[in-house]
Amino acid sequence: VTDSLWCYRCDETYPRSAGARCDCGEPLWFDVDPTYDPARHADESGLGRYRDLLPVDELRGLTSAAGGTPLIRTDRLDDVAGCRIWVKDEGEHPTGSFKDRGSAVGVADVLARGRTAVGTVSHGNMAMSVAAHAAAAGLDCAVLVPADIPPERLAIIGQYDPEIIRVDGDYGRLYEVSIRIGERLDIDFLNSDVPLRVAGQKTTTLEVVDAFRPDAPDAIVMPVSSGGHASGAWKALRDLRACGALPSTPKLCFVQAAACDPVATAFRDGTETVSPVTGGETIAYSIANADPPSGARALAAARDTDGAVVSVDDDEIREARTRLARGAGLCVETASATTLAGARRLAAAGVLAPDDRVVLVATGSGFKESTATADAAAPSVPLAGLDATLAARFA
Amino acid sequence: VTDSLWCYRCDETYPRSAGARCDCGEPLWFDVDPTYDPARHADESGLGRYRDLLPVDELRGLTSAAGGTPLIRTDRLDDVAGCRIWVKDEGEHPTGSFKDRGSAVGVADVLARGRTAVGTVSHGNMAMSVAAHAAAAGLDCAVLVPADIPPERLAIIGQYDPEIIRVDGDYGRLYEVSIRIGERLDIDFLNSDVPLRVAGQKTTTLEVVDAFRPDAPDAIVMPVSSGGHASGAWKALRDLRACGALPSTPKLCFVQAAACDPVATAFRDGTETVSPVTGGETIAYSIANADPPSGARALAAARDTDGAVVSVDDDEIREARTRLARGAGLCVETASATTLAGARRLAAAGVLAPDDRVVLVATGSGFKESTATADAAAPSVPLAGLDATLAARFA
Numbered sequence: 171v172t173d174s175l176w177c178y179r180c181d182e183t184y185p186r187s188a189g190a191r192c193d194c195g196e197p198l199w200f201d202v203d204p205t206y207d208p209a210r211h212a213d214e215s216g217l218g219r220y221r222d223l224l225p226v227d228e229l230r231g232l233t234s235a236a237g238g239t240p241l242i243r244t245d246r247l248d249d250v251a252g253c254r255i256w257v258k259d260e261g262e263h264p265t266g267s268f269k270d271r272g273s274a275v276g277v278a279d280v281l282a283r284g285r286t287a288v289g290t291v292s293h294g295n296m297a298m299s300v301a302a303h304a305a306a307a308g309l310d311c312a313v314l315v316p317a318d319i320p321p322e323r324l325a326i327i328g329q330y331d332p333e334i335i336r337v338d339g340d341y342g343r344l345y346e347v348s349i350r351i352g353e354r355l356d357i358d359f360l361n362s363d364v365p366l367r368v369a370g371q372k373t374t375t376l377e378v379v380d381a382f383r384p385d386a387p388d389a390i391v392m393p394v395s396s397g398g399h400a401s402g403a404w405k406a407l408r409d410l411r412a413c414g415a416l417p418s419t420p421k422l423c424f425v426q427a428a429a430c431d432p433v434a435t436a437f438r439d440g441t442e443t444v445s446p447v448t449g450g451e452t453i454a455y456s457i458a459n460a461d462p463p464s465g466a467r468a469l470a471a472a473r474d475t476d477g478a479v480v481s482v483d484d485d486e487i488r489e490a491r492t493r494l495a496r497g498a499g500l501c502v503e504t505a506s507a508t509t510l511a512g513a514r515r516l517a518a519a520g521v522l523a524p525d526d527r528v529v530l531v532a533t534g535s536g537f538k539e540s541t542a543t544a545d546a547a548a549p550s551v552p553l554a555g556l557d558a559t560l561a562a563r564f565a
Numbered sequence: 566v567t568d569s570l571w572c573y574r575c576d577e578t579y580p581r582s583a584g585a586r587c588d589c590g591e592p593l594w595f596d597v598d599p600t601y602d603p604a605r606h607a608d609e610s611g612l613g614r615y616r617d618l619l620p621v622d623e624l625r626g627l628t629s630a631a632g633g634t635p636l637i638r639t640d641r642l643d644d645v646a647g648c649r650i651w652v653k654d655e656g657e658h659p660t661g662s663f664k665d666r667g668s669a670v671g672v673a674d675v676l677a678r679g680r681t682a683v684g685t686v687s688h689g690n691m692a693m694s695v696a697a698h699a700a701a702a703g704l705d706c707a708v709l710v711p712a713d714i715p716p717e718r719l720a721i722i723g724q725y726d727p728e729i730i731r732v733d734g735d736y737g738r739l740y741e742v743s744i745r746i747g748e749r750l751d752i753d754f755l756n757s758d759v760p761l762r763v764a765g766q767k768t769t770t771l772e773v774v775d776a777f778r779p780d781a782p783d784a785i786v787m788p789v790s791s792g793g794h795a796s797g798a799w800k801a802l803r804d805l806r807a808c809g810a811l812p813s814t815p816k817l818c819f820v821q822a823a824a825c826d827p828v829a830t831a832f833r834d835g836t837e838t839v840s841p842v843t844g845g846e847t848i849a850y851s852i853a854n855a856d857p858p859s860g861a862r863a864l865a866a867a868r869d870t871d872g873a874v875v876s877v878d879d880d881e882i883r884e885a886r887t888r889l890a891r892g893a894g895l896c897v898e899t900a901s902a903t904t905l906a907g908a909r910r911l912a913a914a915g916v917l918a919p920d921d922r923v924v925l926v927a928t929g930s931g932f933k934e935s936t937a938t939a940d941a942a943a944p945s946v947p948l949a950g951l952d953a954t955l956a957a958r959f960a
Contacts, residue, residue: 213608215635216635230638231637231638231639231640232637232639232893232894232895234635234637234638235635235637235654235657238633238635240610240611240629240630240633240659242626242627242629242630242659243625243626243629244626244627244701245626246701246703259630259659262630262657262658262659263657264635264637264654264656264657264894264895265894265896266930266932287959289955298896301894302890302894302895302896303894304894305890305891305892305893305894306639306641306892306893306894306895307894308641310959312955312958312959314951315943317945324943326896328943329887329890329891329896330890330891330894330896331890331891333958333959334943335943335944335945335946335951335954335955336943336944336945336946337945337946337947337948337951338945338946338947338948339947339948339949340948343948344948344951347948347951348951351951351952351955352955355955355956355959355960356959357955357959492724495697495700495724495725495726496700496724496725496726497700497701498627498700498701499627499659499660499696499697499698499699499700499701499702499725500627500659500697500701501660501693501697501721501724501725535661535930535932537661537930537932537933538932548710548719548723548729548730548731549730549731550712550730550731550732550733551730551731551732551733552732552733552734553732553733553734553735553738553739553742554734556709556730556732556739556742556743556746557746559730560684560707560730560746560747560750560752561750563707563728564682564705564707564728564750564751564752565750
């Protein structure tokens with residue numbers, strides 16, 4: 171990988187020191203040297219397999235544990251969705267979400283450059299992930315959270331012992347403010363769409379494509395929040411195409427919760443930019459980003475790949491979460507269940523065909539959420555009556 | 566793999582229909598054909614890599630997602646333990662624990678034989694794991710839990726929609742009773758030390774040994790509860806040795822919570838059998854097995870490999886859990902933290918040397934437990950004051 175950054179919109183190249191944004195305001199990507207051969211490091215585990223497409227080379231300790239998640243064929247969901255479904259189970263990560271991919275690359279880079287502090291703006295998966303990777307590497311870590319964060323959330327982040335600071339004020343503005351302060355104080359903020367994080371997060375899609383070789387899947391469906399992961403998916407496809415290693419282009423389909431869906435709204439409206447919305451409440455709270463910093467980039471990704479951006483309501487999300495558990499044995503984060511609901515909508519609309527091979531990216535584990543609301547009434551029987559009870563139910 | 570079962574104590578061979586126990590009362594293992602070549606399926610993911618040592622061949626859907634967990638070098642724990650530490654992160658499984666290995670093999674076998682129902686006796690990791698794998702495979706599933714199971718535990722198992730039956734009576738006796746009833750009703754009970762489950766669970770150790778090739782680690786440290794996983798570790802080493810594929814024999818070291826430590830007591834006392842204890846309360850509740858069905862087998866495993874069985878108290882476990890989070894970025898189940906506390910004891914006692922390469926098997930994810938008790942007090946500052954706050958802490 172080169173050490174330069176590049177803007178997808180202006181085709182401008184910048185030195186790495188330029189930071190996270192193009193002069194046009196759009197986020198930058200690390201540029202890639204188009205000499206990647208998928209077979210070259212195929213025997214390595216985790217992100218090491220993709221070192222030639224990443225801005226870091228050495229992944230050790232916890233950073234070596236990111237990636238390599240299973241892709242699961244879940245045929246019992248085909249009828250639910252209306253197409254052929256695979257699930258990429260990103261919950262199988264050290265901190266239970268895909269965020270470990272970006273944190274691993276970020277922390278590996280910070281270590282390689284001999285720097286000593288990282289930070290992030292998050293009160294969810296990314297906060298845990300950055301704090302865990304910093305702890306493992308012995309780096310100082312600042313986690314900026316909203317002032318009203320619930321104590322249980324604080325405790326789960328706090329176990330890794332970062333410096334947690336509750337910030338009272340416009341939490342949205344913190345995203346850019348933190349990066350600027352960090353530049354001055356030598357704290358590398360690994361926020362959700364900074365180039366290092368997005369470089370790591372493109373490996374989700376690199377793994378998905380590799381799993382289908384010599385073909386490629388027809389579509390990849392992901393939740394979209396900041397747009398960082400979505401833009402990583404697009405960059406992965408572009409990198410592979412540039413290197414002649416993409417068999418065909420999967421449609422990138424992104425899903426939002428209807429209560430807070432600025433990117434889906436822009437997609438429907440046919441605009442090129444994403445306007446902030448006044449987001450409402452949704453059970454998929456972790457993707458409720460009313461002003462996504464990589465929203466326009468995600469929008470461009472969907473259009474460039476002949477994909478789509480849709481939104482689904484809370485009832486659909488709840489139903490999808492149940493289907494994933496009961497039909498596929500997967501306990502996913504509520505926000506991740508949007509993917510199944512979204513695929514169903516897209517199949518109903520004809521964007522996805524019944525024979526299409528569709529990968530749902532389940533971005534995080536449901537075990538970190540206390541959302542188990544199953545009707546788990548269970549009869550109580552004496553030991554001596556077990557035989558008859560089982561016989562009645564299983565005969 | 567052959568289809569016959571074998572008793573480690575009597576050297577007796579049985580047909581598979583013999584069930585789970587030798588006439589001597591000890592649990593049986595699946596026998597193995599000593600022609601395994603570690604390189605043969607090395608490019609496969611998950612348990613497929615070990616198909617030649619397993620009683621099943623076809624692993625697909627969720628069963629293909631078991632295994633393949635990362636082995637993480639955690640050098641910041643070396644000083645804590647007094648030896649060189651790696652962690653095998655078994656929490657990175659579809660249901661967050663090593664139990665998915667045994668459930669995968671069990672369910673794959675049930676499908677291969679055209680049977681339709683599985684069951685288990687568990688109110689923790691194994692219950693979730695069997696229920697999830699049954700759901701994914703479309704099998705009926707019976708989960709037998711104690712009558713006084715807390716509702717939140719019921720809900721997390723219930724999400725996969727098994728038939729949960731609360732059994733009022735001696736929960737310990739249920740282990741054998743369920744298997745007998747299951748044989749009559751055609752429900753395959755995948756309890757903690759049945760041959761199928763143990764066959765799957767030996768893959769933890771197969772992966773650990775493979776990760777260190779051409780060497781082997783000096784010791785593997787695991788929590789011990791029923792003894793099923795421990796005996797799987799021993800069987801893995803024996804299989805490899807029989808096939809000429811074990812570079813050297815790692816010491817198998819098992820750890821119990823001091824409040825309920827029948828195997829450690831037997832080890833200290835030098836007995837060959839394990840006597841039931843009246844177990845007390847411990848924060849490592851998920852390994853508090855007062856009458857372990859594979860206790861004697863675990864004991865034999867430790868002695869055969871020049872290992873040990875130790876117990877650690879709740880303060881040591883709590884401290885170890887904190888160290889794993891703050892020093893390695895790993896949120897493990899409380900019971901899994903016993904491994905670090907145990908390694909520390911064993912190093913202090915001279916059983917493990919400072920240069921020894923020691924693998925802690927972190928059997929389950931901490932994200933399923935609401936044990937985050939970190940002192941997560943965090944200052945609240947206005948956005949305008951963030952700069953000064955960060956400067957004061959990170960300068």
